Amino acid sequence: xxxxxxxxxxxxxxxxxxxxxxxxxxxxxxxxxxxxxxxxxxxxxxxxxxxxxxxxxxxxxxxxxxxxxxxxxxxxxxxxxxxxxxxxxxxxxxxxxxxxxxxxxxxxxxxxxxxxxxxxxxxxxxxxxxxxxxxxxxxxxxxxxxxxxxxxxxxxxxxxxxxxxxxxxxxxxxxxxxxxxxxxxxxxxxxxxxxxxxxxxxxxxxxxx
Numbered sequence: 442x443x444x445x446x447x448x449x450x451x452x453x454x455x456x457x458x459x460x461x462x463x464x465x466x467x468x469x470x471x472x473x474x475x476x477x478x479x480x481x482x483x484x485x486x487x488x489x490x491x492x493x494x495x496x497x498x499x500x501x502x503x504x505x506x507x508x509x510x511x512x513x514x515x516x517x518x519x520x521x522x523x524x525x526x527x528x529x530x531x532x533x534x535x536x537x538x539x540x541x542x543x544x545x546x547x548x549x550x551x552x553x554x555x556x557x558x559x560x561x562x563x564x565x566x567x568x569x570x571x572x573x574x575x576x577x578x579x580x581x582x583x584x585x586x587x588x589x590x591x592x593x594x595x596x597x598x599x600x601x602x603x604x605x606x607x608x609x610x611x612x613x614x615x616x617x618x619x620x621x622x623x624x625x626x627x628x629x630x631x632x633x634x635x636x637x638x639x640x641x642x643x644x645x646x647x648x649x650x
Contacts, residue, residue: 445519447547447645448515448549448568449550449551449567449569449570450550450556450563450568451551451552452570452572452614452617453571453572453573453614453627454573454574454614455579455583455606456578456579456580456583457572457574457579457582458631460479461631462572462635463479463550465635466550466635466638466642469635469639470643473544473546474548474646475547475548476518476545476548478514478543479552479553480506480511480551480552480555481553482529483506483507483510483529484500484505485506485507491505497604499605500605501554501605501606501608501609502609502613503613506553506555508555514543515549518545518546520545523542523543523544523545524543525540525542525543526541527539527540528540548646551566554609554613558614558617569617569621569622570623570638571624571625573618573624574626574627576607578628580599583606587601623637
């Protein structure tokens with residue numbers, strides 16, 4: 442479906458290493474030819490998030506995302522226009538709210554939990570990548586991230602993982618792994634997968650250039 446830009450999706454469960462993979466990819470390829478979009482920046486405001494039976498906000502649902510806005514931003518980029526938005530800060534009130542500028546580019550990379558669940562969004566992808574890891578590793582990474590970056594206490598992180606993250610992975614994320622064009626194992630390292638994707642991108646950029 443994509444025209445004018447080659448669009449790549451990078452999905453996987455929470456804690457699988459999607460963001461780390463994207464950050465490593467940014468170091469491999471010049472940013473002026475790639476546009477990186479994170480689904481995290483399209484979350485609904487906290488007060489609009491679903492609350493579970495125990496009064497805990499559940500961010501791990503496809504309905505937590507303003508994905509229609511993402512579709513609009515993709516179309517804006519395809520028209521050659523710049524998109525400016527604010528970075529989502531979750532529960533961390535001390536985090537500085539950054540302004541994000543998305544520039545039209547030959548290659549657009551979209552990273553996020555539910556990107557293959559939304560049928561309208563899935564149609565855009567020319568290449569679908571899935572980052573995979575064992576459940577216990579994903580939990581450890583989630584604890585480290587949420588305590589440090591999102592200011593969640595340990596007990597809250599574990600509760601969310603058991604009651605929100607795991608059911609969400611089962612229902613909205615993991616079942617799309619078999620549809621991916623490339624599955625990258627990140628139990629120990631994604632370095633080999635990174636080399637493959639970097640080489641592919643370099644070749645693709647030459648074709649587009």
